[in-house]
Amino acid sequence: MSPIDQPSTPALSSTAAHPGSVGYRSDTIVALATPPGRGGVAVVRLSGPQALALSEQLCTAPLADQPRHSFLTELHSPDQHLLLDRALVTYFKAPASFTGEDLVEFSTHGGHVTPQRIIQALTTLDARPAEPGEFSLRAFLNGKFDLAEAEAMNQLVSSLSLRGQVTATENLTGRLSRDIQQVRETLIHLLTVLEHELDFSDEDIDPLSHLEIKRTLTEALDQLDRLRVTAPYGRIIKEGVRIVLIGPPNAGKSSLFNALIGHEQAIVTHIPGTTRDSLEAWIDMDGFPVCLVDTAGLRESDDPIEQIGVQRTREQATRADIILALDPAQPRSLELEPDISINNTIIYVLSKADERPSFEVPDGTIPTSVVSEAGLDQLLDHLVHALRGFVPAADSAIVSSNRQLSALMQARDRLEAVQAQLDQGQAMDIISGEIRLAVNSLAEIIGETTSDEVIQNIFSEFCVGK
Numbered sequence: 225m226s227p228i229d230q231p232s233t234p235a236l237s238s239t240a241a242h243p244g245s246v247g248y249r250s251d252t253i254v255a256l257a258t259p260p261g262r263g264g265v266a267v268v269r270l271s272g273p274q275a276l277a278l279s280e281q282l283c284t285a286p287l288a289d290q291p292r293h294s295f296l297t298e299l300h301s302p303d304q305h306l307l308l309d310r311a312l313v314t315y316f317k318a319p320a321s322f323t324g325e326d327l328v329e330f331s332t333h334g335g336h337v338t339p340q341r342i343i344q345a346l347t348t349l350d351a352r353p354a355e356p357g358e359f360s361l362r363a364f365l366n367g368k369f370d371l372a373e374a375e376a377m378n379q380l381v382s383s384l385s386l387r388g389q390v391t392a393t394e395n396l397t398g399r400l401s402r403d404i405q406q407v408r409e410t411l412i413h414l415l416t417v418l419e420h421e422l423d424f425s426d427e428d429i430d431p432l433s434h435l436e437i438k439r440t441l442t443e444a445l446d447q448l449d450r451l452r453v454t455a456p457y458g459r460i461i462k463e464g465v466r467i468v469l470i471g472p473p474n475a476g477k478s479s480l481f482n483a484l485i486g487h488e489q490a491i492v493t494h495i496p497g498t499t500r501d502s503l504e505a506w507i508d509m510d511g512f513p514v515c516l517v518d519t520a521g522l523r524e525s526d527d528p529i530e531q532i533g534v535q536r537t538r539e540q541a542t543r544a545d546i547i548l549a550l551d552p553a554q555p556r557s558l559e560l561e562p563d564i565s566i567n568n569t570i571i572y573v574l575s576k577a578d579e580r581p582s583f584e585v586p587d588g589t590i591p592t593s594v595v596s597e598a599g600l601d602q603l604l605d606h607l608v609h610a611l612r613g614f615v616p617a618a619d620s621a622i623v624s625s626n627r628q629l630s631a632l633m634q635a636r637d638r639l640e641a642v643q644a645q646l647d648q649g650q651a652m653d654i655i656s657g658e659i660r661l662a663v664n665s666l667a668e669i670i671g672e673t674t675s676d677e678v679i680q681n682i683f684s685e686f687c688v689g690k
């Protein structure tokens with residue numbers, strides 16, 4: 225455990241992903257690809273048809289002669305009066321570049337000033353400052369990766385924990401896309417069979433084919449279900465697990481919060497009602513990103529400030545993935561609390577166990593003491609066990625965004641409808657129409673039939689320079 229920083233009737237395949245759509249602009253863009261500020265090296269990225277010509281106005285290295293070769297060269301202002309930096313410059317000739325366009329990377333000295341001077345020199349020429357995610361959008365539109373892979377790339381650069389990083393890396397190399405493609409191909413094969421049957425017979429489909437169709441549908445539904453159940457894990461490793469400490473005032477919540485995060489972030493006093501605002505701290509637990517939340521003690525109070533604090537506690541409890549219910553006297557009293565949903569995992573903790581060594585601890589309750597440190601390891605084991613409950617049983621690709629999940633659920637619902645339609649003897653052209661729609665829902669996951677607006681939204685969440 226360690227702290228961490230903080231559709232109408234679309235065709236089978238559409239061509240959303242190609243230059244010309246989603247406002248593809250063919251000008252030359254520039255941005256800092258590394259985080260701004262003090263650092264050894266900064267990377268300035270320049271992409272578009274003018275990338276090589278503009279770079280050649282800053283340096284004399286023979287970039288065009290040797291693409292993918294790094295030149296250590298002096299960079300001068302376009303009027304050649306000012307020396308900007310000595311940098312490593314690499315030209316990637318289209319289409320063999322990240323964006324699929326001509327692209328030049330300047331590895332300059334880091335810091336706030338040097339990379340900005342180079343960006344400024346390039347924008348006084350013909351380059352435009354890139355918008356967030358614009359390099360990646362161009363790469364996607366040029367077919368360098370699909371939409372699920374693009375989402376994985378963004379998750380990779382923003383991952384907070386080992387588990388998030390591992391999943392994002394696998395999806396970046398196409399793990400989820402391959403699984404989705406597999407189901408899609410099964411359904412496309414089924415459509416071919418159905419359309420062949422329709423061509424050759426005016427009658428209903430023969431019983432053998434009927435069985436075969438049902439078998440294939442069941443298989444596709446099973447594959448989609450295996451992916452669907454991974455979504456909670458995908459959400460949690462991306463957004464973090466919220467573990468919320470709740471209990472009466474003075475139960476020792478803030479003391480346990482501090483013990484779990486490893487430093488004294490929360491104020492601890494002997495006065496009941498010390499904590500008012502909810503406090504959050506991010507920690508890594510078994511490779512999961514965990515947001516630990518300390519809250520105001522639950523009690524009736526006449527103090528308006530404390531009342532707001534208690535209301536916040538109730539809201540935090542409702543948002544929790546796991547609740548740590550602390551009480552030094554009577555754990556398990558949480559069910560009696562009004563307005564607190566107890567659909568979440570609850571771990572009951574008997575706090576200040578050192579004060580009552582002979583107390584008979586109720587079953588399922590973990591006695592802990594931050595004074596003697598007794599029970600803290602056992603509590604951590606329990607938490608890790610609860611966290612591992614989110615890990616999918618089978619080794620599988622992970623569905624890692626709401627967008628992916630809702631497209632998958634749409635495909636699933638349509639296939640279930642097809643099963644029912646088959647049993648009701650529905651006409652085959654209607655059935656194949658429904659299967660076609662399921663195929664299109666799956667295509668949305670990888671970005672083939674995704675609307676321009678959704679694509680724009682996804683890439684606008686990326687950072688500048690990505």
Ligand SMILES: Nc1nc2c(ncn2[C@@H]2O[C@H](COP(=O)(O)OP(=O)(O)OP(=O)(O)O)[C@@H](O)[C@H]2O)c(=O)[nH]1
Nearest residue numbers: 473474475476477478479494497498499521593594
């Ligand atoms: N003996 C003993 N005292 C403890 C333990 N944990 C906390 N305390 C003491 O209990 C008092 C209250 O602790 P807090 O951690 O502030 O309790 P809290 O639940 O956050 O209280 P509020 O913020 O008022 O709701 C302090 O005096 C702590 O030193 C423990 O394990 N053993």
Ligand SMILES: [Mg+2]
Nearest residue numbers: 477478498499
């Ligand atoms: Mg407190």
